[in-house]
Amino acid sequence: MPSHQQLLQSYQAADLLDSALKKVAVVNRIKPNWAPAGNGFWYAKALNNNDVSYLFVNASTGDKRQLFETQRLREALEKLTGLSQKERFWITDMFTGDQDRSITFKVNDKWFYCDLKSYKCMPATDTTMKHYDPEAPLQTRRYRWEEWTTDSASADKKRVAYIKNGNIYIKSLLNQAEVQLTTDGTTDKPWGNVTWSPDNSHVVAYRIDPRKSKNVYYVLSSVPGTTRGELKSHEYDQPGDEFTTYQQYLFNVDTRTKIKTETDKIDFFGAPVLHWRKGNSRYFTFEKADRGHQRFRVIQVDVTTGATRNIIDEKTKTFIYEQRIYTYYCPDTHEIVWITEKDGWRHIYLVDELTGKEKLVTTGNWVVRDIDSVDTKKRMIWFKGSGKNAAENPYNMHFYQIGFDGKNLVDLTPEKGNHQLSYSPYRKYFIDTYSEVNTAPVIVLKRMGAPKAVHMLEHSPVNDLLATGIKLPEVFVAKARDGKTDIWGVVYRPANMDPAKAYPVIENIYAGPQDSFVPKSFSVINEMQSIAQLGFIVVQIDGMGTANRSKAFHDVCWHNLADAGFEDRILWMKALAAKYPQVDIARVGVYGTSAGGQNSAGALLFHPEFYKSAVSACGCHDNRIDKQWWNEQWMGYPVGPHYEAQSNITNAGKLTGNLLLIVGEADNNVPPESTFRFADALIKNNKMFDLLVVPGMGHSDGGKYGRLKKRDFFVKHLLQADPPERNRGEKAVL
Incomplete structure (x- = not known):
């Protein structure tokens, strides 16, 4: 056991080491700021002396150069503003002009323009720039638990649906004539979440049985300027609490008739997103996750009869991990890209909406972690997975592309390590960052489709x-x-x-x-x-x-x-x-x-x-x-x-x-x-x-x-x- 004095020395040694480590610059990741055309990008690189270097990379050649002299730009900005720039000079936004002979940049929430030949700076007047997220997937992701709103107007914009006193009304936008579709709704148990069919003939709506979430409380004991504690509360659902339920109905707008669809009440999450079959307003599908997380369905509804059919019906004796369910609908081919663990490992399936037939896209004793993007024209899926490379840590993330037919699997990141990717506009290039807890990061630029054609961007030595x-x-x-x-x-x-x-x-x-x-x-x-x-x-x-x-x-x-x-x-x-x-x-x-x-x-x-x-x-x-x-x-x-x-x-x-x-x-x-x-x-x-x-x-x-x-x-x-x-x-x- 250490003596008290030895222990005090350990505390100080720990503080000194923490301070020393903070001064060592290791480039773990870079944030590429791509030019709109996707032919090059700039990024900031932290240096050991608490300074920053700004570099520009030509994507086609891999050539890398310093965009400007940081010290000269700092001095020019100090001269213009009269404010010291001794702290780390961090530019948050920037774009180049005049064939990279000038920059417009943002520091401390203010924009400036600088001629890089003379290093003369002035306040910027034109700061319009196009922001691009290099990590965003091709498709916008939407989750079942997120609330969504529908357009109250029909697709042809001739009629509008709305709720009044708990009931559904349809109004003509041509002559303002109003039709009441329901009479049994109340403010306590209203109708709601109305969605039009693409051909304007039907609306889908729900009879809602609301349940208000209960509150939890806490007291702020030490609010400045007060002598009493402040009671705070917020809504908070706990296990076993009741939820609002939604019963689905179909309404023919012209005949004013309604049909209850042949499905259970939705008692988990809210009203679902509807996926209408392309070119056919007779059918739509929606997703239903049962409370308890032991059943997940994609249900098809026939608008003319209310009959339903389960296109996907997954059941388990344990749980289905709700937040990891992935579905992507391909309207042109009536297919669903779906991820499930039903074979014991998390894999991608392709489901035919018309027949319900399933086809494995990926297989093996490894895990598909997530899908990045789906290209329905190329019939290609980009995804990330782990555990496929037997010689390394099974949690290391790798990125792949594969065809809808399960063929032509390509590992975009074959190097050993835990990988993170970001993409250029139009996805011609991507930046691959990989490391392990005891192996310093390597950051490379690759061309899509040829992952071995690499330009080295950063590889920090660990000597310091x-x-x-x-x-x-x-x-x-x-x-x-x-x-x-x-x-x-x-x-x-x-x-x-x-x-x-x-x-x-x-x-x-x-x-x-x-x-x-x-x-x-x-x-x-x-x-x-x-x-x-x-x-x-x-x-x-x-x-x-x-x-x-x-x-x-x-x-x-x-x-x-x-x-x-x-x-x-x-x-x-x-x-x-x-x-x-x-x-x-x-x-x-x-x-x-x-x-x-x-x-x-x-x-x-x-x-x-x-x-x-x-x-x-x-x-x-x-x-x-x-x-x-x-x-x-x-x-x-x-x-x-x-x-x-x-x-x-x-x-x-x-x-x-x-x-x-x-x-x-x-x-x-x-x-x-x-x-x-x-x-x-x-x-x-x-x-x-x-x-x-x-x-x-x-x-x-x-x-x-x-x-x-x-x-x-x-x-x-x-x-x-x-x-x-x-x-x-x-x-x-x-």
Whole structure:
């Protein structure tokens, strides 16, 4: 164990290393600012001396040159404005003119023009520029849970539909004649969400049974200029709450007749988007995700009869990950591009709307992570995936293109690493950035269709970084609880690690099933590395129950959030200790925020034999208190006894370790009462713990103050040393 003086030196050494790392410029990514024609772009590059270089790249040749002398431009701007530009000279917007002999640029929200021959600057008068997002997909994405509005006017603009006193009315825009389609609507149970058919003959509408969302509350205790706390509230749906329902009907506008479609009420999300069959107003389709996340359908409706047919009908005994459902409709060919995990891995299917026949586009024991774009004319799909390259980390992202027929698969990013792409206008070129946690980023320009034709843009050396004394993280792999599946994680060690000593382990945990969370890309600044400097080995692990592996890997979380992959995490740390004697798993701490706050507290309650100390920030300690859409996705609906059985609040009496709870009083993500109820249960069970409530703070780990408290807490309980007495300004001199 370190002495108090040694510990103070560790704190100062950690601060000095953090400061040194901030001065090292490693280019992790660039933001290309493409010319409208897509033939070139400029980007900013941070330099070690806190300066910035601005570079222009000719895309066809790969030639790269400095766009201007930054120091001369800074001096010219200081002369014009009289304001010092000593801080990092950061241009937020810029475009070139006069064949790149002048620039118009924006600094600190003001536009300027500069002649690059004389470096004479003046306030800009013409600042019109076309913004292009190099990461935007070809298609605009729309999600089922987003509200949408429809045009109240018919396609021929001769009539308009609207709601009055809860009923549907149609008015002619030619003679203002009004027709009432319904009479049974009320303001309490109105009709609504009216949509016209493309041929103007029908409208689709819904009988709505509204349910108002309930409120949650918090008090702002320390508002300046007041002497009383301010009560705040906002709508917040919790698991089991009732939702507004929508019953779908069809109306023939001319005959004024209505038909109830042969489908259930929609009791999850709102009224759906309708996809009309091109050139045929008799049929439309819509998507329906059932509450409980165990069934997803694409339903076809016959407007003339109200009859329905399921084009896609996916059911599962566990869950369908709602936020990862992808559908794209190809109106010219009556096809749907669809992603599903129904074969055990997340893959792309092509569905024929007319026959319902499905065809696999991608296949194998790897994961399609998302579709970037679909080109219906070329019958080509651009997507990103992981796990296909067997020789590397299965979470590393790669980008591909493939034909609708599942042929001609091309890996646009064959190099080993975790890739991020951005595209030029018209997608003739793309920029590929790839790295790993311990491999510096490589940034290259490629031509679409010829990914090996590469122009190197940036590859930062790590010499300056290593000169600070930092140890790069290690990627470590061990077997899961089944003895077969690989579990991946990272390890951070102190820069001055003594191989003859043993170090406590601290796990940074976030076991939320919505994603995977272990860093995959290179980063200079990392809190885990900073904590390690105090004398710890810090790790982060993606255990079973998290996403981006097989369906079976993910399903571990179903009705089982308390599991949090702990069995896999513990085996992983034991394997790490077996390989490295410096790893002391008799002293293990854990910290996390939000779902990680739930997990870190749960580590002490459910695995006290392994975890000894925990810092839990803004945790969702009972899944019945937290947000409906997240918790029902994994814990299911209706709310069953497993919710209570897995609650940290219910299990508070099991606490044996050291626990620090942190919560912001203004948290509007996870209600603060989740932490307060947990604290109440701990008190009633006569359990000792620490509680930090941060006035005015929202959903957070406690900010800078909370992070200091976290470090001090682990120092006290895992190193058995007294942290700095900050109230007395205690410091050490190296």
